[in-house]
Amino acid sequence: MDFALPADLIGYLAELDAFIEAEIKPLEQQDDNIRFFDHRREWARTDFEHGGLPRREWELLLREASMRADKAGHWRFSAPKKYGGKDGSNLWMAVIRDKFAAKGLGLHNDLQNEHSIVGNFPFVAMFESFGTQAQQQEFILGGFARNRITAFGLTEPDHGSDATHMETTAVPETRDGVEGWLINGEKMWTTGMHVATHCATFCRTSGAPGAARGISCFLVPTDTPGLKVEEYLWTFNMPTDHPRVSFTNVWVPDSTRLGPADGGLSLAQSFVHQNRIRQAASSLGAATFCVEESVKYARTRKPFGEALSKNQAIQFPLVELATQCEMLRLMIYKTAWDMDNMPHEAIESQLSDKISMCNYWANRLVCEAADRAMQVHGGIGYSRHKPFEHIFRHHRRYRITEGSEEIQMRKVAAYLFGYLGPRNKLFADL
Structure with missing residues (x-):
């Protein structure tokens, strides 16, 4: 039994440290960007006059840091090589995340926004396991290109951790000869909707309340008529990007369904x-x-x-x-x-x-x-x-x-x- 970390992992940690010192720390210091990490951080990050959302300049700074990391070959580390990553293992990611957080607050790793120069991409596994080939191309490659951003609509106002008593429903409806689904309901804590292009919306499509079987997932474009952000909920740590979202007679074609009909909870667990x-x-x-x-x-x-x-x-x-x-x-x-x-x-x-x-x-x-x-x-x-x-x-x-x-x-x-x-x-x- 060997408890020593692999030598190549130790070498990669040193490489990441050098990259942070050369590229990320100077960016953190320029243009008073340190305001996002010092005593002014909550105010600097939060647009209190516009729903408490993240300020645009804060999100642009995070994007610039991740773009520099992507150029250096670090941002997609955990992703498969065919998408430009390095097939980063769970052990390596755990060690990196541990070491990064132990450095304290900084632009290298700010988990309030799930930001890190070594990114975490659970959507890749989700689309690889459940998506069609067209969905994989659109949402995996589009996700890395930042023209596809998917929010996660699972939790509901009246049910919290219990996803099986889901009140959001999707019923079959054909429009102009195209098979599709009519969605009605509400979701809570649908993080990232202010920038999302799509919401992965989980709906009851069959079965009785409380049944694990009978829930399906649909990739609903956020500009679809009937989809509305009702409010952004202010939280213990600001800014907020966690809204309550309503779906009123939202129609989507069947091509937006992700994974098997009635098997959506397996997707959520994936x-x-x-x-x-x-x-x-x-x-x-x-x-x-x-x-x-x-x-x-x-x-x-x-x-x-x-x-x-x-x-x-x-x-x-x-x-x-x-x-x-x-x-x-x-x-x-x-x-x-x-x-x-x-x-x-x-x-x-x-x-x-x-x-x-x-x-x-x-x-x-x-x-x-x-x-x-x-x-x-x-x-x-x-x-x-x-x-x-x-x-x-x-x-x-x-x-x-x-x-x-x-x-x-x-x-x-x-x-x-x-x-x-x-x-x-x-x-x-x-």
């Missing part, structure tokens, strides 16, 4: 594992940053003439957090490695519980670490002149949005008690 392990690594890295910054501060701060770090009331909570970081890092890396060493279709049945363990625990840990960092730093830690309040407010969302921690714990319980997964055989007699 990329959740990659997302969860990478997001867990990011939360781990951010937690590590909070711990390390607290240690540095405690060594230099000298109230009453002695270093703050000599107090066990400061030491012990940080020891607990540092211990959890180290244990979680091993589990995340091991789980990512396991994902790389089994068929993609086997991950749900063999490893889904471990991925959920990594994700929900990492999201708790970073919130605890950010809160402790504020406490160690005292008044300045509570201010926006330190990044801990931003880290707390941002990562707090992941205890809800990446599959709530209760949903993920339910998945772990199902595997632990043998209702699902490999341990099912242990309880076969029951």
